[in-house]
Structure formats: C-alpha cells, structure tokens
Amino acid sequence: MSRVSDPSARPSRAEQRRNTEARILAQARRLFAETGYDRTTIRAVATAADVDPGLVMHYFRSKERLFARATEGGNPPLPGGTADEVAEQLLDRLRDSLANEPVESLAVLRSMLTHPEAAHEVRETSRDHTDRISAAIPDEQAGLRAELVSAVLIGVAVGRHLIKLDHLADADPDQIVEILRPSIRSLTKADD
Amino acid sequence: MSRVSDPSARPSRAEQRRNTEARILAQARRLFAETGYDRTTIRAVATAADVDPGLVMHYFRSKERLFARATEGGNPPLPGGTADEVAEQLLDRLRDSLANEPVESLAVLRSMLTHPEAAHEVRETSRDHTDRISAAIPDEQAGLRAELVSAVLIGVAVGRHLIKLDHLADADPDQIVEILRPSIRSLTKADD
C-alpha cells in the first residue's frame, strides 16, 4: 500500500525507474568526485551503473544537467549568529567534511578549477559564508576575512580528500579542527 | 658575435628555433593556467603561438612532456631556518604569489585536481614545506601542521587567482598577508 512496495515483490515501473535513476546518480557522483567533470564520461557512468549510455541521456538530457543533479544539495546555508557562533559552525562543518567525505561537495570541489559551473557553485557557497561573517563582524575587512576563511576551508578539504597530502589525509578530524581553531578565530576576529 | 645576435639581422636558425620554442612554451603556460591540462589542446597552443600543431609535437614529443616543460622551475625549495624564519619565508612567498600571478605555478594549481602529474608536483612542494617546518619545530604534530600551512597557502592562491572570490581577487597583497600572518604563525607554533 505504501509508495515503497514490498521488497520481495517485483518492483513497479515507477519504482524501478527511481532505482535506476538513483543508481546512475550515485555512480555519477562517485566518478565526478574521483576524476572531475571532464574525465567523467557518460559512458563510464552508464557502465558503472550497469545501464546503457542512451538511458543516462534519456533521463538527464545532457552531461551538464547530470552534473547539476549529481551535485545538488551539497552545502546548505549556515544558521548565522555572532562571530564566535559562526566560527564554531564553520569548524563543525569542517569536522563533518573531514570525517565523512561528502561526495556531492567533493564532486564540485574536484571540478571547480576546470569546470566553470562548479567554480560558480563554490563562489556561491563562499558568498554565504561571507554574508554570515560580515553580518557578525561589521568590520571594513569583513568581506576579505570571510573569503579567507572560505579559502582555508577549501584548501584543507582539497589537501585531505583530493590531493591527499600524507599526514593530512590520515589525521584525526578532531585533531585537525583543534589545530585550525586559532587560525579560524584569528580570521573572524577583527583585531590586529 | 654573441650567442644572441643583432636583432636587426635575420635570426639564425638555432635562434629562430629558440624563439619559436619559447613562444610555444609561453602560450602553453598561459593556456594550461587558464583552462587546465585537459581543456588545453595542442591545437589551441599551436594556434596561439601561430604555429602548426605538428611542430609542437615535433619539439615536445607529447602533450605530457609539453606540460612538464611548461611548468618546470615553478617552486624552488625554501631556505629553511627557525620556525619564525620559515613562517616569514612562507609569508614572503605568499605575498609574491599574490602580487605576481606566477604562471608556471598557476598551470600546476589549475590542473592539480584532475591531472595526476600536477597533483604529484603539488605534493612534492608540500613535502618541501613539511621538511623545513618539521626541521624547525620537532613537534609530534609538525608534519600535520606543516601540511595545514600548505593547504592554507593553496587555498588562498586558488581563491584569488583561479576561483577568483570577489574580495580576495582584488585585495592588496600586503593586506592579505597581514590578515593571514597570525593564522600562519599559530600553525607553525607548537603550543595550544
């Protein structure tokens, strides 16, 4: 009776489509995260999802739209608050991203330097950070400071998950966060 | 009489070859920095250098080797010294890279997320940083801290030159360095 039917029964057509679409999206996310937009081919996604390339086109219309669907819902906006609160929110996000390898974000990050659409999405995320921090610290340098925070967070995620720097790739997330906390706070404070 | 002949005279054959090769390398660097390894085609480089694609192959044997030649000599090793000295050296390098758009480095940075060879070169540079900093601070966390410094520097360069975050792209290099100094120092100091 429910929309998700009995797993022992043969899946309905609508259900099967959702399954296939989800499988394609999952493999697309994985491949985009691993090799970036350009090197991820429709054919490779199709093969990984055990499906014909034409089906991927039929469902997602173009590689560009497949990428958009595969990377949506990556970075929800920050709650906001005082300077210290925002800093702590950012550090929490960082801890999460260090521990969990968020594959939608990694797909965007992996592609940001070579795929304009991905770069645009990163800029948008940074603008959200900037807005929150600027709201918390109405300093003249607030915009610049906020973007430096974004730059640091991007650099750390890149170093750990994508470039895989030796120590950074293996270190404990909490340890990394603790080492980084003074740096982040010095950026969100507006004193020399 | 000198190896570089009178500019008013017709260039010798060896000289002309050096000129052409230099022109190809310059355009290759520019294009690799602007669009990355994959999206930079031999054909585009040849066109930009006003030369036939076959000539590029003739001189550099493969796209891979062209990239290697175009990006070599990017990041000379740090002098080394005490913790504070190394930190200051890094900040000086940062100021330079912010002011001058070092095109060899940008070609590597632009490609590091999608071209394994470029990623490898970034790791090597980071290892040099790590060695210097670890030598200066024989802390247990030294390796991790050093890589976090690398990550920060990479993030800032990416944010300014490649992603072009609004404020960061336009800000004065000295101002950026001053804002960042406490962050870097907190990473190269081994105290909580």
Place this chain on the structure above:
DNA sequence: TGACTTATTCAACGAATGTAGAACGAAATT
C-alpha cells in the same frame, strides 16, 4: 654550387566523446 640538415606545414588516421533516434519488449491502462 651541391649535399645535407632542419624548421615548418599539410593531410590523415584512429580513438573517444556527447548526443540523437529508431527499435524492442514488457508493464499499464482501457
């Protein structure tokens, strides 16, 4: 001058890619 070298161009190949459209077969609907 003649023989040799070489900087440069031209034409082409084979592989890979995004994409389009026809075809098939089974589920859904009437």
Place this chain on the structure above:
DNA sequence: AATTTCGTTCTACATTCGTTGAATAAGTCA
C-alpha cells in the same frame, strides 16, 4: 484482449583530440 506508455538497448553520426609521417622550403656547410 487491444492499445498505449515507457524503461531500456542498439546503432550511428559529427566532432574533437593526440599523434604520425610525408612533403616543402630555407638555412648551413663542404
């Protein structure tokens, strides 16, 4: 049961790419 829908596959096209090898023309040198 007949007809329509649609999930899925197959085949193919046009383009682009790295790379190759022959051809051309000018420089170098004996």
